[in-house]
Amino acid sequence: MGVVRIEDGQLADTQYSLLKPPPGHDHFEPGNIRIHGIRPQDVINAPSYGQYWRWLVDRLEADDPDGILVAHNAIFDTGVIRAANQAVGEPARPWRYTCTLRLSRAAYQLRSYSLPAVSHAVGVSLENHHNALADAQACAGIVMDLARRSAAGSMEELAAHYGTKILSANL
Template sequence: MPVSFTAIDFETANRSLASACALGVVRVQDGQVVDTRYSLLRPPPGHDAFEPGNIRIHGIRPADVQNAPTFETAWGWVCRTITPQDPDAVLVAHNAVFDTGVVKAANNACGGAARAWDYACTLRLSRAAYTLRSYALPSASRAAGAEVQDHHNALSDALACAGIVRDLARRSGADSMAELAAHYGVRMQRGEL
């Protein structure tokens, strides 16, 4: 299963997608985890109010991010580290519409430059591959044998997402994310993020 990709997960401070307050990144090359990163983030000004409901979900409070890097700094590291030519330049996320929406909104709030990324959604892949009562990350990762350890911790969630893709690659024998997605009848996406 020599599939390469980068799993990402964001947590947000409030209902604004621009309010990224944590980022988890897991790079997988040829089926092996080669790098993991976790960072708390200072949400962009105007999107930096923490709502009690979000705090209840992930436990991150305003004081926790006071000295954290900005979204722009953390996402800039991702863009510099993972070039379009890298084998792991395909992003994956569970419910990718949320995480790619965070990148777009936070980039826009920071005035950052968008970049074209190919990406896939493990929620969609899980629905195509597994028969489950729920396709939420805890259930899907459990089915993959990579159960999320600390749900709503961005790194833990990114590791669980990566575990789903690795399981699906093993099951399908796919050699690439495009081949894996095609095997399960799920379309890869491309967007300016």
């Protein structure tokens, strides 16, 4: 899991950890290994998903209880988080989120809106695509570029400027 926290338009913090999948969800598909390069032996000493998620939520809520999650193709990420939380019996929490894929489609004229393509177009480095922290840093860079272009002072202003929404989900 990779997390980048932006505060007042600046990078404030990053977190990264490999996670041990919940029992019953710990099969490593060869296709996913090819994409991410993460193998079962890589997570032997990693924290469990449940441990890490509780620690991360406590930290994020302490730093910014009104924070908004941002991901590229956020519907995928929110679905994974929801399923993982259900698998470990973690209670669902309401989260607000938005999507850099949707924002990018509204803001830029590109041939592709993949994370590498958008990152490249806005001059954000993405050297290790599919590494969770590298992808999170690329999303943060896209958000900061969009905020600069729109002069938005908040995620709500940014979403409104580009005609997208801040969504809510129980994750």
